[in-house]
Amino acid sequence: xxxxxxxxxxxxxxxxxxxxxxxxxxxxxxxxYWYRQTLGQGPEFLTYFQNEAQLEKSRLxxxxxxxxxxxxxxxxxxxxxxxxxxxxxxxxxxSRAQGAxxxxxxxxxxxxxxxx
Amino acid sequence: RKEVxxxxxxxxxPEGATVAFNCTYSNSASQSFFWYRQDCRKEPKLLMSxxxxxxxxxxxxxxxxxxxxxxSLLIRDSKLSDSATYLCVVKGDSSYKLIFGSxxxxxxxx
Numbered sequence: 001x002x003x004x005x006x007x008x009x010x011x012x013x014x015x016x017x018x019x020x021x022x023x024x025x026x027x028x029x030x031x032x033y034w035y036r037q038t039l040g041q042g043p044e045f046l047t048y049f050q051n052e053a054q055l056e057k058s059r060l061x062x063x064x065x066x067x068x069x070x071x072x073x074x075x076x077x078x079x080x081x082x083x084x085x086x087x088x089x090x091x092x093x094x095s096r097a098q099g100a101x102x103x104x105x106x107x108x109x110x111x112x113x114x115x116x
Numbered sequence: 117r118k119e120v121x122x123x124x125x126x127x128x129x130p131e132g133a134t135v136a137f138n139c140t141y142s143n144s145a146s147q148s149f150f151w152y153r154q155d156c157r158k159e160p161k162l163l164m165s166x167x168x169x170x171x172x173x174x175x176x177x178x179x180x181x182x183x184x185x186x187x188s189l190l191i192r193d194s195k196l197s198d199s200a201t202y203l204c205v206v207k208g209d210s211s212y213k214l215i216f217g218s219x220x221x222x223x224x225x226x
Binding site: 031033035040041042043044045048055056058091093095101103104105106107108109110112 | 120124148150157158159160161162165203205207211212213214215216217218219
């Protein structure tokens with residue numbers, strides 16, 4: 001059983017640079033979510049997709065953030081002009097749309113971003 | 117006020133002890149509830165969903181009190197491997213997003 005995968009696992013970038021992260025969900029899951037987690041806090045929702053449609057975005061997702069899921073499979077999260085406050089763990093999760101437990105979300109290992 | 121509130125702990129207990137965590141949520145229309153476990157610098161992992169009638173999975177028992185808007189997790193016969201942060205999680209009423217508490221840290225000592 002292949003779980004959610006994320007790449008890269010770690011990213012160090014300088015302030016002002018753009019970064020892009022990738023998430024591959026569990027294969028039969030058609031909902032995909034992005035969260036951000038900082039030290040000592042629980043994950044905070046950023047956005048989610050059902051298939052290729054982006055259905056909800058948090059107000060945390062500023063104009064510098066964009067997410068895509070072009071073919072309804074993997075997703076990318078891009079941060080433009082990174083700021084030090086963007087340093088966090090970026091988590092991707094997926095879930096089934098139907099069947100038993102459609103609301104249970106399964107997380108990938110995350111991408112840890114450090115902006116210097 | 118946070119939407120999901122938890123005591124941050126840490127709870128420091130000996131092996132074999134029984135420990136209970138509570139959390140409260142603010143949105144009375146919330147529909148689904150979960151406990152996740154998170155090890156240091158790892159991703160959250162689903163521990164169990166919480167059903168209205170309460171549910172048990174081995175040494176773990178979860179309960180939901182909708183009237184008081186709180187959720188509990190009981191761990192019996194604690195193991196060293198239970199040391200982790202336990203996240204209380206609520207699904208919103210009209211959204212698929214999950215709302216996490218800040219977590220309760222558990223340390224089980226030999």
